[in-house]
Amino acid sequence: QQQVKQSPQSLIVQKGGISIINCAYENTAFDYFPWYQQFPGKGPALLIAIRPDVSEKKEGRFTISFNKSAKQFSLHIMDSQPGDSATYFCAASNEGGSQGNLIFGKGTKLSVKP
Amino acid sequence: DAGVIQSPRHEVTEMGQEVTLRCKPISGHDYLFWYRQTMMRGLELLIYFNNNVPIDDSGMPEDRFSAKMPNASFSTLKIQPSEPRDSAVYFCASSRTGTGVSNTEAFFGQGTRLTVV
Numbered sequence: 563q564q565q566v567k568q569s570p571q572s573l574i575v576q577k578g579g580i581s582i583i584n585c586a587y588e589n590t591a592f593d594y595f596p597w598y599q600q601f602p603g604k605g606p607a608l609l610i611a612i613r614p615d616v617s618e619k620k621e622g623r624f625t626i627s628f629n630k631s632a633k634q635f636s637l638h639i640m641d642s643q644p645g646d647s648a649t650y651f652c653a654a655s656n657e658g659g660s661q662g663n664l665i666f667g668k669g670t671k672l673s674v675k676p
Numbered sequence: 677d678a679g680v681i682q683s684p685r686h687e688v689t690e691m692g693q694e695v696t697l698r699c700k701p702i703s704g705h706d707y708l709f710w711y712r713q714t715m716m717r718g719l720e721l722l723i724y725f726n727n728n729v730p731i732d733d734s735g736m737p738e739d740r741f742s743a744k745m746p747n748a749s750f751s752t753l754k755i756q757p758s759e760p761r762d763s764a765v766y767f768c769a770s771s772r773t774g775t776g777v778s779n780t781e782a783f784f785g786q787g788t789r790l791t792v793v
Contacts, residue, residue: 606719606784611781662709663709669719
C-alpha cells in the first residue's frame with residue numbers, strides 16, 4: 563500500500579519531442595506528489611510538485627497531470643532538450659507539514675538525443 | 677545558503693569497520709532525513725528527525741545502523757560493523773515545516789558514496 567510504481571524504466575526521446583513518465587500509487591492518504599530530477603553524481607532536486615486538489619500543474623516545459631480517481635500522476639516534458647537527460651523520480655508523501663518523508667518510485671532514466 | 681552539506685563524498689572501508697557519515701542541514705530547516713540509494717531498491721528513507729528528535733526510524737535496516745542529531749546543524753549516520761551489502765549512496769535531506777507546496781520541499785545533499793570491501 564505504500565508503494566509508488568513508476569514507468570517506464572528508461573526512455574529515449576528526440577530533441578524537441580515530448581517525454582512522458584507515469585506513476586501510480588495505492589495509499590489514498592498521500593497528499594503531496596513531487597517529481598525529482600537527478601543528474602549523475604548529484605542528489606535529487608525538486609522539479610515540480612502537486613497536491614491532489616488540482617488536476618494539472620505547469621511550470622515552464624514541465625507539467626504534472628494528476629488523476630485522483632485512478633490514483634495516477636504523470637510528468638510531461640515538452641520540447642525535450644539534451645540537458646533534460648537525467649533520472650526522474652516520482653514520489654508521494656502524507657506528512658502534512660513536512661514534505662521530506664517521501665516514498666519514491668524506482669526512477670526513469672531519460673535520454674534526449676540531439 | 678550552501679545547501680545541505682554531506683561529508684565525506686566518498687568512503688571506502690573494509691568489512692567490519694565503523695563508518696560515520698555526516699550531514700549539515702540548511703539553516704532554519706527543522707526536519708532532517710537520511711536516505712539510501714541502491715540500484716536494486718532505489719531511494720529508501722532510513723530515518724528522519726524533527727527538531728533534533730528522531731520521529732521514525734522504521735527504515736533503518738538493522739541494529740548496525742544508528743543516527744544522531746545532537747543539534748540543529750549536525751547529524752551523523754553510523755554503521756558498525758559495516759558489511760559489503762551496505763555499499764550504497766547515502767543522502768541527507770532537510771526541509772522546514774510549512775503548509776504550502778513550494779515552501780516545504782526537501783533539499784538533498786550531494787550524497788556519500790560508501791563502498792565496503
